[in-house]
Amino acid sequence: MLYLDHAATTPPYDEVIDAVAEVMKLHYGNPSSIHKLGMQAEKLLNSSKDVIAGLLGVLPQEIIYTSCGTESNNMAIKGVAYNYRNRGNHMITTQIEHPSVLEVFKQLEKEGFRVTYLPVDERGIVSLDALQEALSEETILVSVMQVNNEVGSVQPIEEIGKLLAAYPKTIFHVDAVQSLTKLPLPPKAWRVDLFSASAHKFRGPKGVGFLYKQEGIHLLPLLGGGGQEYGLRSGTENVPLLVGMAKALRLSMEHMAEKSAKRYELRRRLVQGIADIPELALTGSQAEAETAPHIVHFSFPGMKAEVVVHALEKRDIYISTKSACGSGESDPSKVMLAMGCSRERAVSGLRVSFSDTHSLADADQFLSALRQTVQELAPMLHQTSARKGQRK
Numbered sequence: 001m002l003y004l005d006h007a008a009t010t011p012p013y014d015e016v017i018d019a020v021a022e023v024m025k026l027h028y029g030n031p032s033s034i035h036k037l038g039m040q041a042e043k044l045l046n047s048s049k050d051v052i053a054g055l056l057g058v059l060p061q062e063i064i065y066t067s068c069g070t071e072s073n074n075m076a077i078k079g080v081a082y083n084y085r086n087r088g089n090h091m092i093t094t095q096i097e098h099p100s101v102l103e104v105f106k107q108l109e110k111e112g113f114r115v116t117y118l119p120v121d122e123r124g125i126v127s128l129d130a131l132q133e134a135l136s137e138e139t140i141l142v143s144v145m146q147v148n149n150e151v152g153s154v155q156p157i158e159e160i161g162k163l164l165a166a167y168p169k170t171i172f173h174v175d176a177v178q179s180l181t182k183l184p185l186p187p188k189a190w191r192v193d194l195f196s197a198s199a200h201k202f203r204g205p206k207g208v209g210f211l212y213k214q215e216g217i218h219l220l221p222l223l224g225g226g227g228q229e230y231g232l233r234s235g236t237e238n239v240p241l242l243v244g245m246a247k248a249l250r251l252s253m254e255h256m257a258e259k260s261a262k263r264y265e266l267r268r269r270l271v272q273g274i275a276d277i278p279e280l281a282l283t284g285s286q287a288e289a290e291t292a293p294h295i296v297h298f299s300f301p302g303m304k305a306e307v308v309v310h311a312l313e314k315r316d317i318y319i320s321t322k323s324a325c326g327s328g329e330s331d332p333s334k335v336m337l338a339m340g341c342s343r344e345r346a347v348s349g350l351r352v353s354f355s356d357t358h359s360l361a362d363a364d365q366f367l368s369a370l371r372q373t374v375q376e377l378a379p380m381l382h383q384t385s386a387r388k389g390q391r392k
């Protein structure tokens, strides 16, 4: 079995599974209870936050626990929109954000907010000039993802932060769900006010994430209730999963430089192998500064992406079409269309995403299966174009 869909989700570390099970068994108290079991749970909650904050170089009270990346994005964007609407009603994002960002902005537009969706170039990267042009005194929020979940392009977060230094009232949110533990994101140095994270992307449990919120930024809470998470996210905390998330973050951030070098080495091997298959076309830039270390995206023009995914599945190899949320559909990828790819390419996009635990032998095994799959499927391509020719 070769699981190459790490951008969709990752297998949790064994240590994480053990830690979650142990806390579920032994420390099931409610952290809000005043007795000993409650205090034990509260202690675990606080120490998990200390670990996360320490690893990220921020304060524990700047970490707000959530149930997933989607919730973190909603909390950030709606929280800013509703809290700061008296300052202005304009917000800026990009055309290639995850649906948990784009759908929120669409909803806010219906509520009267004005939203600018910045275009991207053929590399899948926004232009700083376009951002500069869109910014005004009315802009309350800029929300830009660090790594695109589909094609893996990396946005210039540090440069955007520098540009925003001239707009102290504009809040800067980064969707770091795909990038955290893969690329650096020092929020204080890069003037990032808010960033979203999700544990299942870095070998933690599903159903748990967090939002980094710089002290001094205020958000209107989405959930009212018992006042947990500084009143920002009421609901009894899921202590086992939070402990699991802290452990996963610590393990993934260990030896980050070596892991990153390993991922780029694997990436180079995959890119070279895919470039050598004439039927396939790599998507976007392959420059390492402009692409995530764990994602390679390409298309098989003329072939529906699902056909390739299922053909590889028969060989026990698992990759993705578009992102996990929309992988059932065969409509063109909006991200690829935004990058200027043809419709033919945009319905045939394939994503391979991997981990530092994969080896060069795994990359070679995948490439060999891919070559065979393309050879098997290529005649179908010619039949389809011949049929089209007869119809003309």
Ligand code: PLP
Residues within 6 Å of the ligand: 007, 008, 067, 068, 069, 070, 071, 073, 098, 100, 145, 147, 148, 149, 175, 177, 178, 198, 199, 209, 323, 324
């Ligand atoms: N943002 C990005 C860039 C993602 O890739 C994803 C998940 O694929 C999310 C947000 C949503 O995260 P979650 O699955 O934890 O809700």
